[in-house]
Amino acid sequence: MPKTQPLLSLNLRARENNVGRKRWLYDEIRLAIVERRFAPGMRLPSTRSVSEQFRLARGTVVGAFDQLVTEGYLESKVGLGTFVSRTIVESRDPLNRARSVRHKLIPAAISKRGQNYLNNPFPQLWTDRSATMFRLDLPALDAFPVKLWNRVAGRRLRNAAPKLLKQDDALGFRPLREAIAHDVAASRGIKCSADEVVITTGTQQSLNVIAHLVLDEGDKVWVEDPGYAAAACLFRAVGARVIGVPVDAEGIDWEAGVRSCPQAKLAYATPGCQFPLGITMSLRRRAAFLHWAQTSGSWIFEDDYDSQLQFSGRPLAALKSMDDGSNVIYSNSFNKVLFSSLRLGFLILPSVLIEPVAAARAVTDRFPSVLNQAVLCDFVTGGHLAQHTRRMRELYAERHAAFVHFVGKELDGLLTLSTSRPGLHAVGWLAPGIDELAASREAARDGIDSLPLSSLRIDHDNKHALVFGIAAAEPRLIRQGIRRLKQSLLRARSISRRAR
Numbered sequence: 001m002p003k004t005q006p007l008l009s010l011n012l013r014a015r016e017n018n019v020g021r022k023r024w025l026y027d028e029i030r031l032a033i034v035e036r037r038f039a040p041g042m043r044l045p046s047t048r049s050v051s052e053q054f055r056l057a058r059g060t061v062v063g064a065f066d067q068l069v070t071e072g073y074l075e076s077k078v079g080l081g082t083f084v085s086r087t088i089v090e091s092r093d094p095l096n097r098a099r100s101v102r103h104k105l106i107p108a109a110i111s112k113r114g115q116n117y118l119n120n121p122f123p124q125l126w127t128d129r130s131a132t133m134f135r136l137d138l139p140a141l142d143a144f145p146v147k148l149w150n151r152v153a154g155r156r157l158r159n160a161a162p163k164l165l166k167q168d169d170a171l172g173f174r175p176l177r178e179a180i181a182h183d184v185a186a187s188r189g190i191k192c193s194a195d196e197v198v199i200t201t202g203t204q205q206s207l208n209v210i211a212h213l214v215l216d217e218g219d220k221v222w223v224e225d226p227g228y229a230a231a232a233c234l235f236r237a238v239g240a241r242v243i244g245v246p247v248d249a250e251g252i253d254w255e256a257g258v259r260s261c262p263q264a265k266l267a268y269a270t271p272g273c274q275f276p277l278g279i280t281m282s283l284r285r286r287a288a289f290l291h292w293a294q295t296s297g298s299w300i301f302e303d304d305y306d307s308q309l310q311f312s313g314r315p316l317a318a319l320k321s322m323d324d325g326s327n328v329i330y331s332n333s334f335n336k337v338l339f340s341s342l343r344l345g346f347l348i349l350p351s352v353l354i355e356p357v358a359a360a361r362a363v364t365d366r367f368p369s370v371l372n373q374a375v376l377c378d379f380v381t382g383g384h385l386a387q388h389t390r391r392m393r394e395l396y397a398e399r400h401a402a403f404v405h406f407v408g409k410e411l412d413g414l415l416t417l418s419t420s421r422p423g424l425h426a427v428g429w430l431a432p433g434i435d436e437l438a439a440s441r442e443a444a445r446d447g448i449d450s451l452p453l454s455s456l457r458i459d460h461d462n463k464h465a466l467v468f469g470i471a472a473a474e475p476r477l478i479r480q481g482i483r484r485l486k487q488s489l490l491r492a493r494s495i496s497r498r499a500r
């Protein structure tokens with residue numbers, strides 16, 4: 001032990017009433033050491049004199065000293081006394097460390113993949129989302145049967161068997177998977193067993209697990225253009241090359257895809273209701289698209305996000321129902337049909353992907369909350385999902401009709417709605433001379449949410465248009481919203497003219 005300097009008395013702050021004596025003494029000495037008020041190697045007064053100085057029981061002082069010795073702040077030398085440790089100060093005091101270390105400091109870095117996520121953010125919408133009218137991301141939350149959901153949830157929680165509290169299968173809560181397999185046979189024409197169904201937190205997580213399992217760095221992925229930007233962002237983030245494939249009146253133009261990039265490993269498509277243009281892929285196109293995938297060894301990711309909610313005619317069966325089971329990965333979500341914060345959805349997998357998905361999930365997120373899955377399962381098997389979906393279809397048809405009516409009445413010469421299949425959102429083509437960014441910005445100033453179509457484009461140019469959400473718009477507010485939109489578009493037209 002090098003030369004030491006004895007302390008005659010300790011200069012410590014007074015104890016607060018709510019702090020125990022031993023805790024106070026320990027904290028004060030430790031802090032003095034870390035802040036270098038007690039220098040390394042310094043000898044502390046004996047436990048007897050500390051107990052006298054601060055009127056503490058000797059055992060309290062011995063206890064605090066022992067703890068500091070155990071943790072390495074103090075060193076005890078038989079026959080010599082107790083000293084401030086030399087090593088602890090060097091390794092724990094950041095000021096001291098910075099002074100003593102002469103090395104070049106190298107900041108820890110994120111991975112290339114991490115950087116990819118940063119470089120491919122989900123589009124920052126021009127609006128700040130405080131705009132509440134025509135929100136694109138919300139279903140009719142005002143019409144969700146909260147009381148019924150609470151009743152179903154309450155019953156499930158009251159009767160929760162202990163096995164519900166245990167970990168479950170990485171592929172999801174088995175009874176829910178069975179209920180889904182049963183439901184998609186009737187509603188989407190998909191014949192599958194519960195073994196092929198995997199519960200996820202929704203489309204985004206489904207895309208994520210599939211992208212990690214089937215794509216390597218540099219693999220090419222077709223995405224409808226314009227298309228679901230969150231899918232394109234994710235594919236880029238995992239290192240894939242995203243190729244925009246145009247959409248025509250029959251859906252994704254896969255032949256154009258072959259011309260620009262024949263070797264796509266995966267194609268992302270929304271055959272039931274193309275997002276955002278609202279086109280239903282024709283039967284002829286489905287057969288040809290599937291044939292392309294089967295003969296080129298490619299995957300199709302079928303995002304069937306709003307099939308349950310289609311209110312104009314009977315929806316075509318899913319593309320997956322035409323597959324012999326090996327190329328189409330089917331995805332659907334409850335977040336749109338029920339409520340956005342539910343975060344539950346599912347995949348129906350080709351058999352070759354079941355084991356890889358189970359292996360990947362076991363070491364990543366495992367599975368969504370089993371209690372939520374069980375509540376959803378009761379909601380489905382109790383017939384409430386079917387009933388709610390029927391109600392929502394009627395409600396959305398009403399909201400859509402009101403939207404079309406008032407746009408026709410108020411926005412003539414400014415905005416023309418697309419004639420494709422009516423759905424939960426609408427694409428409005430702007431009159432020549434109105435810039436979509438200016439229009440979206442002005443609309444946001446009037447409390448109206450909209451997405452410029454360019455934010456959903458990948459490679460191909462489109463005419464200027466705005467995408468609006470209709471599902472969450474209460475009918476009594478639609479007329480008022482459209483009138484406000486008229487003012488926004490008139491301002492946008494003047495701004496666009498001045499900018500030219």
Ligand SMILES: Cc1ncc(COP(=O)(O)O)c(C=O)c1O
Binds near residue numbers: 335
């Ligand atoms: C094209 C498309 N797919 C999927 C979803 C649903 O995604 P998630 O289940 O992750 O909420 C949406 C939601 O807006 C969507 O627009």
